[in-house]
Amino acid sequence: MSLSNKQRSLFQSRPARLAQAAVVAVAVCLSLGVTDTSARFNDVGRKLICTCGCAQSLLGCDHVGCPNREGEMTQVRNGIAGGQSDQLILDGMVERYGATVLGAPTTKGFDLVAWIMPFAVAAVALIATIFLVRNWAKHQPRLADIPMTAVQRRADEAMRERIRRETDTEGDL
């Protein structure tokens, strides 16, 4: 099926070309996010702990003859090969090895507290500090406004300029 000249010019117009470029760029970006099987294995593996008692991550456990590592890894590989989602694989691991197999708390129930607490504490402390500093700044005792003579003002400005020129900084050199 051939395109008419009008249709061809529509596809070749500047807006159309920009739109095509945008679509290609989005497609490239999305394709960069697509992971292969080994990357998925590493991603899931990083979220799991070896349950042999070594307290290391599943991918990090290097014990000779570790009784658990291979079993856990096989289950992850089988899950990926079987087309399971990451979450389904992790649920299966929890079902078999218990909640300790997960390297981090989940985002449900009491576990959520583990995630919220650090940010909540930091946010409260940050807001409190800003509030405190603003309050201090507002209630800072002000110097009495004593009128300066023209000579004093010139001397003051000259001194400031000299300090600025000699130190080239407003800090404490």
Next chain:
Amino acid sequence: MAAFGSFALLIGLALAAYNLFAGGIALRLLAVGGPARVSPERLAETARRAGIAGFVAVTAAAFALIWSVFHNDFSIEYIVEHSNIALPTPYKFAALWSGQEGSLLLWAWLLAAYGFVLRLTHKTDVKLHAYAGTILAGVQVFFLLLLNFAAPPFALVRGGIAPEDGNGLNPLLQYPEMVIHPPMLYLGYVGFTIPFAFALGALMMRYPGEKWIHITRRWTMMTWLFLTVGVFLGMHWAYAVLGWGGYWGWDPVENASLMPWLTGTAFLHSVMMQEKRGMMKQWNVWLIFATFMLSILGTLLTRAGLVSSVHAFAQSSIGPWFVTFLVIIMAVCLFTYILQRDHLKSEHRVESLVSRESSFLFNNLVLLAACFTILWGTLFPVLSEYVEGTKKTVSGAYYSHVAIPIGVFLLLLTGVGPLLAWRASSFRSLRRNFILPGIAFLVTAIVCIAVGLRPWADEGVFYSLITFSLAAAVATAISSEFLRGAGVIHRQTGKNYLSSMILLIRRSTRRYGGYIVHLGLVVIFIGFAGYAFNRSVEKPMGFGDTLDIGPYTLKNLGNTQESNPNYDTEFSQLDVYENGKKILDQPMAPEKRVYAASGQPQTMVANHSTMRWDLYVVYEGRDQATGLPLIKAFLNPLVMWIWAGLMVVVFGTLVAMVPSLSPARAVATVPLPDPGTLASRTPAVIGSGD
């Protein structure tokens, strides 16, 4: 020797107890005044001398244990558990801190050594040193009680019959760093007792002014340096020995060392505000209290087995002792604070949100937020077990989400803080100081994306990009501070830029030493950012087999087994080629050892390290299917930057500890305003400003 050691510990306890009680009574008498049967000054002096003698006693005990290790005295239980005849000499020293009792003895000895120096330098301020020495004696009494009654290092073997050989040192500890990492860490932990004792003492006696901070400044910095080096040596040990390709596993014991480091760092910054502007006195006192308590908490976590850890070798049942001690310390600190709170009123307050003072406040905030996050993550398994009945695991997967953003923010403040002026910064100075770092940030981000970093594809890459960009900005900011200062001196003195920069640093060692430390941290953060790009390959390798990773090809020259009295070893010899060209004269030889005394296996990693990346090769054991050695190779970018950054931090801290050049002084005679009231002319001393 066991009897000698036990006796020395007992005498050490008696002397420390005398130091505590006699010192306490003397200080009380001095405080209330009035007539007394004994002279409080003389009583305090006897207490001080008891403290000095205590050091001799504890040194004798430590010597007795080392002597026993070197003479294979297997009548002592501790020597049986932590040494054997074939143990190489350096590791015989390491046996001192490889177990519970020995490491407590090391702690007590270091505490006594710090106390010895403190008591010898008492003339700086006799009364303040008397307070600090007495508080220190209290801490010494606790550790010596432990050593005498809860964890005696000289306990004899059960049954009284000494075996012919010991069980040997834990294989994990048979690595060069282990000879130096624990003492460094302990020097850090124990060292924070000194500023703690001075802070508490100064508060108890309502010490006027900030002199106690000047007295303890070098103590604190040296302690901080020891802790920093100890933490990084621990990282290097984990990297080289544990064989999982990383250097920080967010293990509870690693976390325990990081927490006092964070609060200690916060203290080092905020104490400057107290020195310069008489601010944040209450905050500083609590920071140093918290740092000391976190050091004790770290020991509790290591010893009590509250949480699962790779440091499980050090666990025992002395947890309740540490909990009790922590409660007592907390109570004493709280009581003293409530009683003397009015003494800690600030002389000034922060005047602007955009000032050096507020940057210190935010820096403290971020450091403490990091400390809280780590403490929270470390203790969450215990909390979840209490609430839900299930012990949840909190590992790197958690910390990479919560701690890394805080770390990145901290890196930002590392650069922003030095650019702000005291009291308030004008918009003009902000624009002038931030324009170059801002450009450096943007250019680095664009270059990183141009060379292939895809921050939208992976969270780790996103943080790496931010870190690289911030590192460039902070490095630019700090460098411009150096160049600006050197430029002023160059214009004033006509010296060349290098000499001007050296003079600049010598004139204000503390300030520019601090900037060098910040630069070191930037380098370290660059090293951390490389972690997002780690990759690994695993393969069973027979003779002649090859394994490709990045630009490298490993070729197996053969697999060998050897034995010596200490261990049996299996290793592969691997030639390394980069883009087809052989790059190493000697082949890499990752090995797996099995120690004779304990029968435990241990990995010995082979590592080829460059500034760009580490080729890190592990002999994992035999592949069950093929029977061939299983070789795992990692390509870890930028790891060497971490160790290089540490060197810069060490250098910067040492610079900051050197006294600054004093401005030259000249005597000038000035006429008095009213000659009639005074008959003579008075000389006045003025600084010439060098």
